[in-house]
Amino acid sequence: MESNGQPRLAPSPRALLTACLTAAGIALVVLFAAILPAEFGYDPLRIGQLLGITGLSTGEEQPLENRLQPHRTDFVEFYLEPFQSVEYKYSMDVDAPLVFSWEADDELYFDMHAEPAGLGEDYAESFAQGTAAARTGSYHAPFTGIHGWFWENRSGRDIEVRLYTAGFYYNSTVFSGSVEYDRELDPVSSTFPEIVP
Amino acid sequence: MRRRQLSPATGWLVVLGGLLFAVPALAHTIASDDANFVLGVDGPAILPFIYLGAKHMVTGYDHLLFLAGVIFFLYRPRHVVQYVTLFAVGHSITLLAGVLANWQVNAYLIDAVIGLSIVYKAFENLGGFRLLPFQPDTRIAVFVFGLFHGLGLATKLQEYELSDNGLVTNILSFNVGVEIGQVLALSAIFLFLSAWRTSSSYLQHAFTTNTALMTGGFLLAGYQLAAFFLVPVYL
Numbered sequence: 279m280e281s282n283g284q285p286r287l288a289p290s291p292r293a294l295l296t297a298c299l300t301a302a303g304i305a306l307v308v309l310f311a312a313i314l315p316a317e318f319g320y321d322p323l324r325i326g327q328l329l330g331i332t333g334l335s336t337g338e339e340q341p342l343e344n345r346l347q348p349h350r351t352d353f354v355e356f357y358l359e360p361f362q363s364v365e366y367k368y369s370m371d372v373d374a375p376l377v378f379s380w381e382a383d384d385e386l387y388f389d390m391h392a393e394p395a396g397l398g399e400d401y402a403e404s405f406a407q408g409t410a411a412a413r414t415g416s417y418h419a420p421f422t423g424i425h426g427w428f429w430e431n432r433s434g435r436d437i438e439v440r441l442y443t444a445g446f447y448y449n450s451t452v453f454s455g456s457v458e459y460d461r462e463l464d465p466v467s468s469t470f471p472e473i474v475p
Numbered sequence: 476m477r478r479r480q481l482s483p484a485t486g487w488l489v490v491l492g493g494l495l496f497a498v499p500a501l502a503h504t505i506a507s508d509d510a511n512f513v514l515g516v517d518g519p520a521i522l523p524f525i526y527l528g529a530k531h532m533v534t535g536y537d538h539l540l541f542l543a544g545v546i547f548f549l550y551r552p553r554h555v556v557q558y559v560t561l562f563a564v565g566h567s568i569t570l571l572a573g574v575l576a577n578w579q580v581n582a583y584l585i586d587a588v589i590g591l592s593i594v595y596k597a598f599e600n601l602g603g604f605r606l607l608p609f610q611p612d613t614r615i616a617v618f619v620f621g622l623f624h625g626l627g628l629a630t631k632l633q634e635y636e637l638s639d640n641g642l643v644t645n646i647l648s649f650n651v652g653v654e655i656g657q658v659l660a661l662s663a664i665f666l667f668l669s670a671w672r673t674s675s676s677y678l679q680h681a682f683t684t685n686t687a688l689m690t691g692g693f694l695l696a697g698y699q700l701a702a703f704f705l706v707p708v709y710l
Contacts, residue, residue, distance in 0.1 A: 286548055286599075286600065286602050286605075287600065287601055287602040287681055287682055287685070288602050288605060289601060289602055289682060291606050293682075294601055294602070294603055294606060297601055297682065297685075297686040297689070298598065298601075298603070298689065300686060300690075301594075301597075301686050301687075301689035301690040301692075301693055302690075302693050304690045304693075305690050305693030305694045305697055306693075306697070308694060309694065309697045309698065309701065313694070313697075313698055313701075314701050314705075317698070317701075317702075318701060318702070318705040318706070320701065320705050341707070
């Protein structure tokens with residue numbers, strides 16, 4: 279309706295078709311090469327994977343995170359005399375999750391923290407600290423490194439701390455006084471098939 | 476009309492004006508801070524909802540692109556007002572009805588239609604309907620698409636728990652805000668187009684510009700359709 283009396287465009291049918299197809303074509307390319315992989319993690323043409331943007335903006339947590347190696351579980355007990363402390367850390371890659379529950383006979387000081395690989399104590403990040411007799415929750419490694427707890431018995435009696443974990447860590451290290459030793463932890467299954475991504 | 480070169484001053488004004496709108500236009504849904512605000516409101520809150528409505532329109536790039544397409548070839552203010560009023564009446568009806576009657580429509584599908592409304596207007600601007608057996612009355616089309624735009628606005632507002640206390644007042648205020656935002660955004664778009672129209676490049680590039688507009692419409696529609704199929708709904 280040209281109620282405004284202004285001339286509109288009058289392209290040939292071919293020019294019009296070209297314009298429409300170009301518009302649709304560009305939109306499809308941009309959608310499948312960039313927007314769908316980045317926003318929805320939907321990448322049927324594997325282009326997003328090629329560009330390294332798949333899942334970039336899908337939001338912080340996807341419901342499912344598949345991995346290639348089975349998880350590990352761990353149980354460890356520490357017996358702390360008055361004013362004795364211990365540190366227990368797991369080696370984990372960035373984004374690896376772990377669930378934990380620790381309990382103690384009595385309240386003691388704790389600090390859950392992590393050190394980035396290769397950077398040392400100065401770059402350690404602490405996530406929770408305080409005094410408690412138990413804590414339970416889940417943890418998502420923000421960087422590759424060692425992640426775990428520092429417990430210190432600040433009472434006058436012996437305290438036993440028990441830690442139960444499950445997660446995608448590799449092994450753990452105990453730091454007790456000046457002694458440091460690794461614990462080898464096995465995956466839950468030794469018969470797990472190899473997965474090709 | 477005498478064509479003259481775009482003066483440098485106008486050029487800068489146009490660029491700056493464009494930038495001003497580009498940045499906030501990145502946000503489309505009501506931002507999370509505003510969501511928290513709406514959650515906490517109990518009772519009438521006229522000015523805050525006017526502000527929210529205006530903000531939503533000014534940052535709603537799908538609404539703005541459609542409006543830009545509508546006024547692309549409208550030169551006389553009288554015609555601009557006529558078409559924009561049709562659009563405003565349309566979106567007001569469905570915004571109010573949708574929220575008050577609590578219509579449950581899929582937001583992604585509505586937003587996809589909004590994207591297609593941009594495709595329609597760009598197609599019409601390209602003169603597409605001259606080559607087709609039928610030509611929809613543009614005024615009716617703008618009104619009908621306005622209804623869909625209003626539904627889109629309604630779904631966004633429905634995402635947040637609005638207290639029943641003062642609901643009518645707040646939605647009316649939101650609608651007033653949307654109109655205010657529309658006037659502001661439209662003025663900026665109209666100024667931008669007017670500045671550009673002083674140059675002969677406006678009509679020379681009108682074909683390309685509207686093809687780009689159509690691309691934008693397809694992108695938006697495609698994105699919303701993808702969301703419809705890909706975003707899981709947790710019940």
